[in-house]
Each structure stands twice: as C-alpha cells, then as structure tokens.
Amino acid sequence: MAVQASQAASTPQHVPSARTLVKASVVALAVAGLLLVTIVFPAEYGIDPLGTGEALGLSALSGVGAVAESIPPPQGTKLAPVPEGPYALYPAEYKYDAREFTLGPYEYVEFKYHLEQGATMLFSWAADGDVMHDFHGDPDGAPSSAAQSYDTRVRRRADGTFSAPFSGIHGWYWENPGGETITVRMTTAGFYASAHEFRFDGTRYPRTVRALDTIPVTDEEKETP
Amino acid sequence: MMRRTTTLALAMMLVIGATQLSAHDNFRIIGTLMKHESSKIDVKKREGNTVTIMLDKQTQITRDKKKVAASELRAGQSLVVDAYGDTEDDSLAIEIRIVPPIQAGRN
Numbered sequence: 164m165a166v167q168a169s170q171a172a173s174t175p176q177h178v179p180s181a182r183t184l185v186k187a188s189v190v191a192l193a194v195a196g197l198l199l200v201t202i203v204f205p206a207e208y209g210i211d212p213l214g215t216g217e218a219l220g221l222s223a224l225s226g227v228g229a230v231a232e233s234i235p236p237p238q239g240t241k242l243a244p245v246p247e248g249p250y251a252l253y254p255a256e257y258k259y260d261a262r263e264f265t266l267g268p269y270e271y272v273e274f275k276y277h278l279e280q281g282a283t284m285l286f287s288w289a290a291d292g293d294v295m296h297d298f299h300g301d302p303d304g305a306p307s308s309a310a311q312s313y314d315t316r317v318r319r320r321a322d323g324t325f326s327a328p329f330s331g332i333h334g335w336y337w338e339n340p341g342g343e344t345i346t347v348r349m350t351t352a353g354f355y356a357s358a359h360e361f362r363f364d365g366t367r368y369p370r371t372v373r374a375l376d377t378i379p380v381t382d383e384e385k386e387t388p
Numbered sequence: 389m390m391r392r393t394t395t396l397a398l399a400m401m402l403v404i405g406a407t408q409l410s411a412h413d414n415f416r417i418i419g420t421l422m423k424h425e426s427s428k429i430d431v432k433k434r435e436g437n438t439v440t441i442m443l444d445k446q447t448q449i450t451r452d453k454k455k456v457a458a459s460e461l462r463a464g465q466s467l468v469v470d471a472y473g474d475t476e477d478d479s480l481a482i483e484i485r486i487v488p489p490i491q492a493g494r495n
Binding site for chain 1: 413414415416417418434468475476485487488489490491
C-alpha cells in the first residue's frame with residue numbers, strides 16, 4: 164500500500180496547457196451561449212431568434228405568444244355545420260351546459276366552449292351585480308395575441324345566439340370589479356365538443372357538457388295516448 | 389474516458405436544465421399586504437396562506453386607477469395582484485392594485 168502511494172505521488176500529473184484551458188473555456192462558453200439562445204431564451208422569455216423555440220414547442224412555455232389557453236382541439240368527429248339552405252345539419256346532437264357560481268371580491272372566471280367555424284350556440288347569463296365582461300374567442304393553434312373580443316363591457320345579463328367566426332374556444336370572461344360577492348347563472352346550448360373553465364388563481368378544469376338525454380322529461384311533458 | 393465523462397455530464401446538465409423549464413401562467417392573488425421590500429411583497433391570501441411575489445421596474449402599482457409609487461404600499465392594505473410565473477409563489481407582479489379593505493373569507 165505504501166509502495167502504491169509512493170508511486171502515485173511520484174507519477175507526474177498531466178497539467179493542461181494554458182492554450183488547452185483557453186480552448187476548453189471558449190468551447191464551454193460557445194455551448195452555453197448556444198443553449199441559452201436555442202432553449203433558455205425561447206422557453207423562459209419567448210425570445211426566439213433562431214426559431215428553435217417554435218420548432219421544439221418551447222415557446223409555449225414562456226407564455227409569450229403562447230398558444231391560447233393551451234387547450235388542444237377536441238379529438239373525434241368535428242361538429243361543423245353543413246348548410247342546407249335556411250338550416251344546417253351537424254354530424255351529432257347539440258350539447259347543453261348550465262352553471263351557477265359566485266365571484267368573490269375581484270375574482271374572475273372564464274368559461275370557454277370549443278366550436279368549429281360556423282357552429283352555433285345559444286346563451287343566457289345573468290349576474291346579481293355589475294360584472295366586467297368580455298365575450299371573446301381564441302383561434303385553434305394561434306398565439307394568445309390572436310384572441311378576438313366580440314363584446315366587452317360592464318353588463319348584468321346577456322341573452323343571445325353566437326355563430327363561431329373561426330374554429331377555436333369561445334366564451335366569457337367575467338370579473339367582479341368590487342368588494343361584494345356576485346352570483347352568476349349561465350346556460351348555453353350548442354354544437355360544442357368540449358368546455359373548459361379557467362379561474363383567477365391559475366387553475367383550469369375541463370367541464371363535462373351534457374347530452375340532451377340528461378335533461379329530464381317531466382310526467383306532464385310525456386305524451387299519453 | 390474523459391470524453392465519455394464529458395458527454396455524460398453534458399447530458400445530465402441538459403436533463404436537469406430541461407426539468408427547470410415549465411409553463412408560465414397568470415395568477416390573481418387577492419389578500420392583505422404583510423410585508424413590502426424593494427423587490428418583493430408578502431401577501432396573505434383570504435385562504436390563510438402567505439405568498440411572496442417578486443416586483444420589478446415594470447410592475448405597475450395603482451390606486452383608483454391612478455399610478456402610485458411603491459412607497460405607497462403599506463402593511464395591512466388589501467391588494468389585488470396580477471402576476472405571471474410558474475406558481476403563485478414563484479411569480480412576478482405585473483400590476484398591483486390597492487383596493488378598499490376586503491373582508492376576510494368569502495362574503
């Protein structure tokens with residue numbers, strides 16, 4: 164053991180030359196710079212000079228120019244209308260959604276439905292106080308900057324119909340502008356395939372939209388011969 | 389041997405680095421200002437937990453829709469903070485609104 168230690172001590176150590184050290188440092192700096200520009204900048208700050216962020220899907224992580232709400236279009240048959248003169252046919256039945264919720268002071272929530280271009284939806288909502296409201300849509304696969312507002316104003320209620328100007332998620336942003344809790348009740352029916360809820364605390368939930376056979380038919384409504 | 393070690397180290401750096409990247413989100417934090425330092429604030433949410441939010445030169449501070457200086461922030465004020473980051477506790481304040489006192493808990 165003592166002999167080995169003595170041999171190790173006497174073996175000359177290979178010390179890299181200053182030239183090698185400089186070369187290694189330059190290479191390390193170049194690699195670090197490349198990673199910074201191609202991965203870190205696009206992912207963290209949305210700065211993408213070489214287009215690598217877009218190609219690798221890293222730009223969405225930055226939130227700058229991110230794909231709207233990061234909600235992929237639903238799979239399966241597209242609920243797109245086929246115009247037949249004054250009416251249109253769809254490949255499946257329409258869906259229904261109803262909800263009552265409260266907005267605490269300064270809270271906001273968004274409800275969005277995925278509709279194909281030209282698909283229609285009926286809606287009614289009412290609040291027991293003034294809410295800041297933005298009825299808007301985000302095209303599929305587009306950056307959040309491509310969102311379009313259809314109606315932005317303080318309202319207490321709205322009842323209407325909607326025909327989607329493009330395929331994407333469409334719906335409402337409601338914000339409580341004051342210190343009192345507000346209750347909002349909304350109902351929609353339309354040819355949407357999915358729904359999502361986005362809350363002020365950053366959470367988001369997929370919502371189950373109801374098929375027509377979940378709406379009960381009362382005894383009075385049942386026709387008896 | 390040296391080349392293999394270097395390659396391995398580089399691969400590990402990439403894996404570790406990649407796990408640090410995560411999607412950014414918008415958060416609204418509503419609560420009471422507990423502490424204000426030059427580059428961060430502690431806000432106690434109505435749910436009871438306290439979150440620390442970073443500030444920078446772009447952070448706008450408003451009261452009644454008018455810009456005010458950061459020195460206007462005082463412990464005990466009710467705040468509505470719109471922030472951006474990975475989590476509420478790892479976020480940067482975009483706008484801080486000083487609002488009239490909000491009752492604790494939901495009304």
